[in-house]
Amino acid sequence: MDDDMRKQPKIACEKIGKTFIQKGSQQVHVLEDISLEVYDKEFLVILGPGQSGKSTLLRIIAGLETPSTGRVLLDGREITGPGPDRGLVFQSYMLFAWRTVMGNVEMGPKLQGMGRRQRREIAQHYIDLVGLTGFEKHYPHQLSGGMKQRVGIARAYANNPQVMLLDEPFGQLDAQTRYFMEQETVRIWEAEKRTVIFVTNNIEEAVFLGDRIVALKDKLPGRMSQVYPVRLPRPREHTDMEFLELRQCITEECVLTL
Amino acid sequence: MNTDAIANEVILTVREKKAFSLLAVLRNEYFLYVVSSIAFVLIWHWVAAEQILGKSLATPYQVVQEFTRLMTVRLAGLTLLGHIWASTQRILIGFVLASAVAVPLGLFMALNRTVNAIVKPVFDLFKPMPPIAWISIAILWFGIGEASKVFIIVIGTFVPCLLNSYNGIRLIEPELYDVVRSLGGNRKDEILQVSFPAAFPAIFAGLQISLSIAWTCVLAAELVSARSGLGWIIVQGMRLTKPELVIGGMLIIALVAWLTTLGVSLLERLLCPWKRYIEGL
Ligand SMILES: Nc1ncnc2c1ncn2[C@@H]1O[C@H](COP(=O)(O)OP(=O)(O)OP(=O)(O)O)[C@@H](O)[C@H]1O
Ligand SMILES: [Mg+2]
Numbered sequence: 001m002d003d004d005m006r007k008q009p010k011i012a013c014e015k016i017g018k019t020f021i022q023k024g025s026q027q028v029h030v031l032e033d034i035s036l037e038v039y040d041k042e043f044l045v046i047l048g049p050g051q052s053g054k055s056t057l058l059r060i061i062a063g064l065e066t067p068s069t070g071r072v073l074l075d076g077r078e079i080t081g082p083g084p085d086r087g088l089v090f091q092s093y094m095l096f097a098w099r100t101v102m103g104n105v106e107m108g109p110k111l112q113g114m115g116r117r118q119r120r121e122i123a124q125h126y127i128d129l130v131g132l133t134g135f136e137k138h139y140p141h142q143l144s145g146g147m148k149q150r151v152g153i154a155r156a157y158a159n160n161p162q163v164m165l166l167d168e169p170f171g172q173l174d175a176q177t178r179y180f181m182e183q184e185t186v187r188i189w190e191a192e193k194r195t196v197i198f199v200t201n202n203i204e205e206a207v208f209l210g211d212r213i214v215a216l217k218d219k220l221p222g223r224m225s226q227v228y229p230v231r232l233p234r235p236r237e238h239t240d241m242e243f244l245e246l247r248q249c250i251t252e253e254c255v256l257t258l
Numbered sequence: 259m260n261t262d263a264i265a266n267e268v269i270l271t272v273r274e275k276k277a278f279s280l281l282a283v284l285r286n287e288y289f290l291y292v293v294s295s296i297a298f299v300l301i302w303h304w305v306a307a308e309q310i311l312g313k314s315l316a317t318p319y320q321v322v323q324e325f326t327r328l329m330t331v332r333l334a335g336l337t338l339l340g341h342i343w344a345s346t347q348r349i350l351i352g353f354v355l356a357s358a359v360a361v362p363l364g365l366f367m368a369l370n371r372t373v374n375a376i377v378k379p380v381f382d383l384f385k386p387m388p389p390i391a392w393i394s395i396a397i398l399w400f401g402i403g404e405a406s407k408v409f410i411i412v413i414g415t416f417v418p419c420l421l422n423s424y425n426g427i428r429l430i431e432p433e434l435y436d437v438v439r440s441l442g443g444n445r446k447d448e449i450l451q452v453s454f455p456a457a458f459p460a461i462f463a464g465l466q467i468s469l470s471i472a473w474t475c476v477l478a479a480e481l482v483s484a485r486s487g488l489g490w491i492i493v494q495g496m497r498l499t500k501p502e503l504v505i506g507g508m509l510i511i512a513l514v515a516w517l518t519t520l521g522v523s524l525l526e527r528l529l530c531p532w533k534r535y536i537e538g539l
Contacts, residue, residue: 064436084442094437098455098532107451108441139532159441 008076009037010195011061011163017069017221018056030056032221034070036214038163043189043196045210047203047250053222054199055091058167061197062088074163084112087156089166093148095140095155101127102136104151108159119158126154129188146170146177153188163195170205179238182208186234203254207247208236215254226253316502321509324502333494336486342514344486348404348479349472349518352411357468360416361461364423369453381420389414389471390478402483407476414475415468422464426457459533462526469522473515488514 018031030053038044048054059065061072063082072079074086082088087108095104102120105127109119127136130150140148149169156164166185170178182205189196200206206213213228228250232242283289299318304310306317316324328338336344367374392413393406400406434456435448443451480489488511495503526533 062440064440082439086440088440090433090437094433098458111438111441111443111447141534
């Protein structure tokens with residue numbers, strides 16, 4: 001941790017605030033004073049209840065929204081828009097229904113103007129990595145929810161981003177599949193380390209995955225409440241004493257801040 | 259049972275075979291198709307032969323007889339196939355003309371505010387007018403030749419073609435564009451990789467609706483003024499009090515309209531292999 005402090009952060013959010021103007025010029029204050037730093041190859045989890053501005057924060061880091069106040073830096077340079085250096089995995093999959101698994105995964109390299117053979121090779125590598133070998137020619141509607149999100153992850157990875165942004169990627173899955181996909185996420189991340197920002201509303205998921213957990217306060221505007229370093233060795237077990245203790249601690253404090 | 263398993267997620271691919279039984283045969287949908295079709299023809303024959311609805315209903319046999327006769331005997335210089343082709347040709351020309359203009363126009367309107375602002379007021383004025391209302395003006399402008407019939411079809415099919423391609427783009431989930439942009443794409447990529455392919459099924463739905471409207475239009479036009487076509491055959495049946503000609507004409511229209519619809523469906527299946535189709539209907 002002390003080591004990390006001296007390094008330049010990969011991503012730095014500086015006092016980010018966001019206010020939306022909805023129909024009828026009604027203002028919605030969604031984020032306030034978010035300052036956080038994510039270090040290279042770190043797995044950061046943003047933990048917050050529903051409607052606390054998590055997606056908005058991730059979209060700002062992705063460059064899809066501009067912050068109303070503050071700024072986001074990537075390697076010290078201000079982010080002004082979306083770019084292939086950040087890969088986004090969506091809460092509701094957002095696969096291209098008209099493209100096969102291969103067609104979806106190769107989209108990033110294709111948009112970068114890469115030749116067909118080369119991008120197929122890259123896409124195949126990531127399809128294999130997420131465990132979808134043999135499903136290259138399937139269309140999204142032929143896949144289960146967990147498999148769809150595997151495609152979403154492979155598609156983001158295939159663009160070789162420095163930072164992976166995952167927005168409640170397993171929110172729509174049943175508990176068992178979700179548990180399994182969390183293990184897969186760790187396996188994939190350990191196979192190809194990237195800086196990861198993972199958004200969730202699930203405390204157990206946060207403790208299982210994160211190197212560090214940033215908890216957001218309940219109610220809008222979303223503000224940071226606590227940062228928890230997770231010093232548990234990997235692979236983690238949901239039933240370890242230390243795991244349960246940390247989970248308990250976060251749960252209590254989250255309840256307190258409500 | 260055959261399964262594709264990936265990790266702990268399982269997808270069923272093959273249904274279990276059902277055991278053979280008489281009840282299963284009686285319930286089999288194809289068996290029921292045949293039974294209900296035969297029953298329909300028998301009831302039709304009985305109603306016509308017993309003259310339950312008066313003399314103006316021909317039996318199925320009379321209809322078939324009349325039309326085998328028309329395969330060789332000419333009516334107004336054309337055999338039956340000639341008349342079928344006359345109507346179909348009008349449809350195809352009008353349909354191709356209308357969709358070639360309306361589909362791209364609808365796409366442009368959905369993608370570009372300026373185009374939308376220019377076209378929409380005019381389009382909104384014409385949208386609610388029933389195409390049949392144009393018949394008189396078509397005859398005034400183009401006479402009673404081919405041009406007026408094609409004109410009616412163009413008018414009638416233009417609206418659904420345009421509306422469907424317009425809505426096809428308007429109803430796209432906006433986050434799909436975010437995917438393209440976060441993968442490093444620009445506006446051109448958004449349009450080529452998302453707008454067009456996502457609108458495809460809606461465009462085809464518009465073409466299907468247009469096709470059935472086109473048949474309505476061509477018939478209406480032929481009933482009013484024509485010397486050929488299936489609508490004209492029906493008018494002849496009416497003038498000569500030959501119900502077999504009227505009913506036969508109606509059946510052939512149903513058949514040909516179904517074939518043209520089938521053609522568009524096949525084209526769609528070819529171009530949209532990702533679409534899930536509702537079976538049956
Ligand atoms: N483009 C927008 N325009 C107006 N308001 C918006 C917009 N995007 C988000 N909001 C508002 O911001 C609030 C927070 O939304 P956000 O999706 O960031 O929360 P979240 O924490 O991701 O919620 P969830 O857990 O449901 O995914 C919502 O109440 C929503 O109404
Ligand atoms: Mg969200």
